Each structure stands twice: as structure tokens, then as C-alpha cells.
Amino acid sequence: MTIVDIFHLEDGRTVLAGSPELGGAELHGISAQLIVDGWLLMTLRVDAVEFPRRIKPPAERLFAVETRDAVDLGSERAQQHNYVLRIDT
Numbered sequence: 687m688t689i690v691d692i693f694h695l696e697d698g699r700t701v702l703a704g705s706p707e708l709g710g711a712e713l714h715g716i717s718a719q720l721i722v723d724g725w726l727l728m729t730l731r732v733d734a735v736e737f738p739r740r741i742k743p744p745a746e747r748l749f750a751v752e753t754r755d756a757v758d759l760g761s762e763r764a765q766q767h768n769y770v771l772r773i774d775t
Contacts, residue, residue, distance in 0.1 A: 689769035690748065692759055699733070700757040701750045702771055720757070721770040730755040732773075 687704040694700055702720075720727045734752040751771060759769070 687749075687751065687771040689771055690765070692757065692769075694757075694760075699752055699754055701752050702757070702769075703748050703750050704769075704771065705748065716773060718751070719772045721768075721772055722759075723767050727759075728755070728757070730757065 687702075689702050689704040691703040692700065693703070716732050717729055718732050719729050730753045732751055733754055736750045736752070
């Protein structure tokens, strides 16, 4: 999943928004690697996967991956670097 935005919520959750290439909701509870510019930054646990309620053309659809792991990255950096979330298989 190519990450296009990152949100830090008050309750400690981090939401990574990106392209829908990962699949669907069956991904919760698994590990994923956060890659920045080709380098492994961290491994995190995927707690939930949600599809936004807005309807967009398929080429523009995004979905959100939620984690409670500490992700010390901001959305401005996600737009300046190549952030990818890769599922551990």
C-alpha cells in the first residue's frame, strides 16, 4: 500500500491512508512493514482496515490502516517521501 497521508488520533491510534492494493478487512491482526524510501523503518501490527464511506472512482479510492503502535511520522513527510506499507507473508 502506498501511503498518502498519516493521522495521529488523541486515543493513541495512528491511521495510515493509502491506495487499495492491500485487499480488505481480513488484514486486521497481522504484521506489516513500514518502508520509507526503500528502507525498512519499522514493523507494526495492523489493528483494523477501513474503507472510507465516500464514493470515488476506483482509481482514486483510498482505505485506512489503523495501528496502536507508535508511528513517529507526520503527513507532511508522507507527501515528501515514498512511504509503503508491506504485509508480512
